[in-house]
Amino acid sequence: MDANEPIVIAVPKGRILKELRPLLDAAGVEPEAAFDDGGARQLRFACAEPGVEIVRVRSFDVATFVAFGGAQLGVAGNDVLMEFDYPEIYAPLDLDIGHCRLAVAAPQDLALTDDPRTWSHVRIATKYPRLTRRHFAARGVQAECISLSGAMELAPSLGLCRRIVDLVSSGDTLRANGLVEIEEIARISSRLIVNRAAMKTRPGRLGALVDRFEAALDAA
Ligand code: PRP
Numbered sequence: 001m002d003a004n005e006p007i008v009i010a011v012p013k014g015r016i017l018k019e020l021r022p023l024l025d026a027a028g029v030e031p032e033a034a035f036d037d038g039g040a041r042q043l044r045f046a047c048a049e050p051g052v053e054i055v056r057v058r059s060f061d062v063a064t065f066v067a068f069g070g071a072q073l074g075v076a077g078n079d080v081l082m083e084f085d086y087p088e089i090y091a092p093l094d095l096d097i098g099h100c101r102l103a104v105a106a107p108q109d110l111a112l113t114d115d116p117r118t119w120s121h122v123r124i125a126t127k128y129p130r131l132t133r134r135h136f137a138a139r140g141v142q143a144e145c146i147s148l149s150g151a152m153e154l155a156p157s158l159g160l161c162r163r164i165v166d167l168v169s170s171g172d173t174l175r176a177n178g179l180v181e182i183e184e185i186a187r188i189s190s191r192l193i194v195n196r197a198a199m200k201t202r203p204g205r206l207g208a209l210v211d212r213f214e215a216a217l218d219a220a
Contacts (some may be wrong), residue, residue: 001201007052007205010071012059016190019097020075026216027209029054052209060127060149061138063089063193072198072206079167090199091191092210096217098167098190102128104183107156110163111180125155126165135165135185153177 005152011020024030030048034040035056045054059063060081066074067086079102081091086174104124106114121142126132129145136143152164153173167188168174168181192213199206 003202003205006064007073007202007209008071009052009053009054009209010057010062010065010074011042012062012075012190013056014059016059016075016077016098017056020095022212023095023097023216023220024054026219027212029209029212051136051205064196068191069195069198072195072202073209074193075190076193077188077190078186079128079131081191081193082186083128085130088196089193090196091193093192093213093217095190095192095213096220098188100167100188102131102165102185102188103168103181104163104165104185105153105168105174105179105181106163107178108180111182115138116183122163123161124163124165125152125161127152128165130207131185132165153179 011017028049031054033044034042035045035046035054043055049055055065055071059077062074062076063080063086064083065071067084067088075095077098081089100193100219119141121144122136123144123146124132125146125148127147127149132145133143146155146160150164155164156162156179156219157177164179165185174181192210194206194210
């Protein structure tokens, strides 16, 4: 990577961004004013640090932009990191934001009688098909995944399948759709992620940025 090219930090849109925003300021990469205009179509933003740009993408895509070297740094949940399992990425810092859990859920009446120890095959709606298959395969259960990119909670009531794997935070979405959590797969939080190759070619610049995020966390 050319030393004159800007360093790009990929950040997720949506809920996490509200928690992340103060940390960007504290790490000295406060984005230009247009960044906070949610309705704007602009996707690349200058920031307080010369030679650094911030891009705003879907949370699932942050890891892909970083893995393919389009961005050198990013902020991604370990749910996304586990799903893609990109060898090009390492995650040096837990940012202590975006806390939630990844869980298996099912309709309340099924959950009362369901015994996961008896499963040999399950059908599951999720946006984490690889992670879900790995999780169940580890205990000898074959998971057949129906991939959805949102509104998984509808799948049981509309007859696609009886169980889902999704993120749970307050539990409101599950409750509102008559579902209950039957198993926690993982605790989730957002991590600062780095492209390994970029860290080798520009260790000074990227290392300093990682250090600034770490200092911002310590000061928080
Ligand atoms: C997530 C997740 C659940 C919901 C859980 O979706 O997929 O639907 O939040 O949160 P709760 O337990 O507090 O109700 P999000 O709203 O982030 O949007 P998404 O469907 O676009 O991922």
